[in-house]
Amino acid sequence: MPSVSDPVHDPAHDPAHDPAHDPAHDPAHAQVDDPVDDAGAALADALARFARDGVSPVLHRVAGRPDRLFATFLRSIADGEGETLMISGFVNGGATPRLLQRHGGADPDGHHRDVAARTWELPGDVLSTYLFWVGAPGLVYPETLDELLPVLYGPDGGPRPDPGNPDRFVYPVDPEHPGPPFVQSVLRGPDAPPEPFLGAPMLGELTEHRLASAHLGDERRVWVHVSTGAATSPEPPMLVVVFDGGVYAHLMHTPEQVDAMVATGELPPAVTLYCHYASDASRNAELACREDFAAFVVDELVPWAATRWRFTTDAARTIVAGASLGGLAAGWLAYRHPDRFGNALAQSVPWGFHPDQAADQASGPTATGWLAERWTADGPRGAVVYTEMGTFETGLAPDGVSAYDHTLRFVDALRSLGVSVDFQPYSGGHDHLAWRATFARGLRSIAARRDLRG
Template sequence: MPRRLTGAAPCIERVATRVADASDTPDAPDTPGASEASEAERAVILEEFWADAAHRGTPLIEAIDGDPDHCVATFLWRGHRATRQVLLLAEGIVDRTDLAASRLSPLPGTDIWHLSYRLRADHRASYRMAADISPGEPPASAALLQQRLLSLSVYAAPDPLNSRRMAGRWPDRDASVFELPQAPARQWTERAAAGVPWGRVERHRLPAGVLGAERDVWAYLPPGYKAAELPVLVLCDGDMWFGRLAFQDTLDALIADGALPPLAVLAPDAVDRDTRRRELDAHESHVSFLADELLPWAAGRWPLTTDPARTLVAGQGLGGLTSLYAGFLRPERFGNVLAQSAPVSRLSGGPSRPVAVRLDVGLREGEILDHHRDLYEVLRSRGCPVTLGEYNGGHDWACWRCCLAEGLVELLGH
């Protein structure tokens, strides 16, 4: 795990020194107005600190002398008298089995709560924060404290000092996003430049007999497409990609830049958390829905290719597992697979014929990282065209959205 600093970061040490200096008045203790003057000076120092933090955005990033490959990231919270503790929940950084280690520390005599990590300079992550203002002190028992922090984590929300946000879904709130100076560029992930043609996004409801229920599907159609057969991307979690992350902006930018040919995207909703866990778990029924119901339904409406070499199935987490299973089970329909952070240890067997596979995984994903590396070696030994991309982050939509664009270019850009 990334290393938490045992002492204060330089930015905190500087404000601590200024506050201490303001408290050390040369006047005698009984000098009228001395304490009021020092209190006023401390207030000015703190207001300047918070104004600077709001201007720079948080976490505050500081270079490390002699170590250009790492930075110090300092997370901040402005507390008040009722603040008992502040919790940081950051993907790829926080150990959720020991939330006490992810609490911010108060700077005595101020309203500043802070927590600093030494991180590799290419780190990217989403995070939320939560302040505990319940009466009474936090429990002394480690087990009771962990339980209290787990309860507090439900209320975690974006960092008010960070303007970069990422939408959440279901019970999850929005999250803040930070990236260090050497993080891979977010090429194509923002709204395309003015004047770039926009594709069209439609939402349809179609029968899904094999799943026993109807499904909502997002369809992206490129700007100005002609009658020629379009390449197809089948993308899991359409409600996240199109309902919340505006992935159509990325697609418009990719096509306008010539990095991707005009293509169609079919993205079924995941419905809800329980349905997603139940269906996106390498089940043949869901693969049959994608291959035998979704694709034929779409081909009856738009000019889509039936060439597996120009058809890609992609997903993240359980969606990545489903995508791999679809490519392995139905290579005659899906000739390309892009799987990100998938629990591939649940996968058995392999494709009956070679399919092109790209695997993406975070360096902060523990066993998932090891399993991706193992699967990469297995597929390569079987003659499957496979690449493995590793990014410095965790199980995180903030990382996947960048890797997804790169993966599409790799697999369909030619």
């Protein structure tokens, strides 16, 4: 049964030749057409261009507002297809704000065919993945997100990448969970964060291992990256521990980023432990501020690695990192074990989390800000924290507070204690693509406030 999170295989796309991983491809400079005054003008020009060359999306600067962008998405509607919805972090709510309108016209081959199209005004530095959801004819879409989600997870339609957009974000196939790759299209504004490391060779060494845990009662994969220069460094390399390790090590190209930053002198040599989860269910439970998970990291993971690789024991030269619930766990480790983790890099974190929530709702913000309250009571004042949140992460939780606003509350609470916190918003959603582009920014932020060299 298809769903918005199921793997999507595009037969015309070979992941091995993904342009985002091709060093000859420079996605940081998206083509932008001449400025226009309004969304209607952007749509008209985009429809004409789509009829000529089938390009989607078509981007225009907003006249008089160079930091804003009109992005028009288009696709030809085949016989037997229903309506097209936009599935992306830059759209919230039910069907109406997502629906592409039908327009009569011709496809690039000159055949008469209706076109689904819609224009959104967005920041010029937007970076976001998206998919089209194409429903069955006559399918009625609900107007609330809660009612819409069961439809999107039903059998009467399916997600697909934008055929007019060659810029793709491809999730690598996990050999332990084989299946077609998950392929998403990329909206990359002209001012989006550059990713100069894409296509760069890995200069260090990445190896895969398995580690059994007595604390957690399971076994998991751990990838260990020893950066360039680590073997010959006079000082023990800095240590980085990253949760959701397989995602960071392979999808987000973090080893290549670290190697590039070491090679340019932005970071000292490093050993990075990419700690994965045993299963989806265990991930949601163990990353939610659990004592047994913190004990696993401190008593098992780090000591296991220390018997095999040389790295620092200095908390000030150690970073714990993650995104979403992984970022929550990073904040938890920095709070719970400041003697081992002096720095936290936390991307798009549900800082409104409270442990009384059910495990499968741990990412929904509440009004309590439990970890901030704990930190206020007895947390380390000497921690260095980098956190970020997408400006599109504004959907309201049952308490009426967005994840973005909960982040602002968390940042204010820690800053009031004297904790060094750098908060950086980005123009995107809850999205691995955005986190890939901003991870190096987090490392630079910590390095600017902490001597990581020893």
